[in-house]
Amino acid sequence: MDVASLEPRLLLGPGPSPVSERIRTAMAQPTLGHLDPQFLALLDDVNARLRLLFGTRNRTTFPLSGTGSAGMEAAMVNLIAPGDRVLVGVNGVFGTRLAEMGRRMGAEVVTIEAPWGEPIPEEQVIEALQAHPDARLLAIVHAETSTGVHQPLAEIGRFMRDGETLLVVDAVTSLGGTPVEVDAIGIDVCYSGTQKCLGVPPGLAPITFSERALERVRTRGGPPTSWYLDVSLIAGYLGAERRYHHTAPINLIYGLHESLVEIGEEGLEARYDRHAEAGALLRDELGERGFTPFTREGARLPQLTALHLPDGRDEGPLRKRLLEEHGIEVGGGLGPVAGKIWRIGLMGEGARPETVRQLVDAVDAILDGG
């Protein structure tokens, strides 16, 4: 068993996405200490670049030392105290996970539900906010990785701007692939993961906290249950005092920095366009081959496409052949759609027409043969 002998794959599932050689080379640079002035300067630069990507001026914007799910838990655990009422939009796995986390933290969770494959109508969310004006927060998923649904947020953000309820948004699969406008929408806490549209290996969760969210943390009456994810303690390391909290994942942060430099070179608009075009091409090509979208028109993410297979074909064996015979990974369904759909991610380096063509050729080969 040897890392060097692993056979590479083309990663077109729901994440991780392909990692460029440039980013992998950056990750292989010599490790520095987490208090080394060189590393601290690099981290400051990462945080400044993350602000541009999140569309925010929030001072407290940084890569959390865990995967996207740790980002989700950090958002919730810093804001929630036992007994708080919490609203959660649920139309897939990740909304379900947010609700589960809230319950574990002792919150009274009210779910706002829509069918899998549909966004949650903004008016339905606003009605729930009106029914629960005392809610501590509303948590909602911008890009549902389990279904490929793109959740609209503009009206929700506009409605919430003058209230007390905080807006928490899961941007794990959107950040870097479709616009995430934290300040324009009025999001209080937004988190992502590195292994989707940023094209960095998993292990970091970019996250941002508004001043309003930090004020809630300061006045919550007792620290959050989690010490590791406590944003007040982490802010002590990020800030001028550079107070040791835990040892940051140095080499992964090298990779994230390189990705953010690449994104700066490409330009945000060009990057979003590239994702949109690759997604449209994929839907066209697979549509011609009898695949049908799981997610309704107008609510689809370009970077993650959920599809039923043609002619009721069994997805598992074909997905296995795609991996074994063609070295291409796509994802299956989760929960109620397990065994029923494919989830195809065109994220970061994967969002290119040549990738789509490579996938389509392989799909043709296995459909003809199967």
Next chain:
Amino acid sequence: MDVASLEPRLLLGPGPSPVSERIRTAMAQPTLGHLDPQFLALLDDVNARLRLLFGTRNRTTFPLSGTGSAGMEAAMVNLIAPGDRVLVGVNGVFGTRLAEMGRRMGAEVVTIEAPWGEPIPEEQVIEALQAHPDARLLAIVHAETSTGVHQPLAEIGRFMRDGETLLVVDAVTSLGGTPVEVDAIGIDVCYSGTQKCLGVPPGLAPITFSERALERVRTRGGPPTSWYLDVSLIAGYLGAERRYHHTAPINLIYGLHESLVEIGEEGLEARYDRHAEAGALLRDELGERGFTPFTREGARLPQLTALHLPDGRDEGPLRKRLLEEHGIEVGGGLGPVAGKIWRIGLMGEGARPETVRQLVDAVDAILDGG
């Protein structure tokens, strides 16, 4: 700002430790999916090798997706329910952190204290266990990174074997540098970090749970507050069902695998001897130059040495010169010993006589010059 232009350092602080080129190259291999059969086989191999290193047959042994402090939090949050009485040994920063985490989780924490620089006498721990036979767990630090103290555990383990109290041990700085005998001592949960004696960048926490600890998790009456660190959910991914929980930090796990292969090639005894010899050489060499040990004889870790500087020299400016003029990082003190000591780590690749000589030459240069 560019990762490639970072100036390398010789990392002789309390961690991270130097990462070999071989491990950095492994980390730069193409990313695989977390459900790819190749990656799952590699992860199984990592876990098998971690069992050898921990000295355990525990099935549930794996690299947790976070740094050493996440390992600490996982140990505590899985076992503690609000109202539980918890004993914590405190003789430095990391015992203090364990106690703080316990309090945040709603435990009634009883501390067992010794001065910084001293181990906690085993009889004192046993008295506390006798005074609190209902304690849910005893948490204690095997290798205190803030002082370089090596905590004896054999008598404590022997005493606890027939009781109900679970033994949690922090082996962040010991694993891979000094023996950690989980099954022989009778440890229930033991966690470490990759950036110390394993010589891998920070970001993973190797951890192991005994069957007795897992039984406690199953019968605790309600899930732990943390979803991300819930060992029952993680075990569903590690086990035969391979149930998705979160996306593992693939490339860091490549690095950990390579380190464990290296350790296998070197042999555990040879590795422990190498750490012991390097530590002894360092103490001799710096002793001749007027440095005096902070930690008492017989209680010192070879891989982490805490020292007062000669002639009451001010540690900060000299440490800065060591970094800036010689590219060598050593650590300062934390908490009550901030500004008073150096902490020198000879861990993993750093535990070699040539490293000690390089440090000693640099120390000579700055002491002469200062």
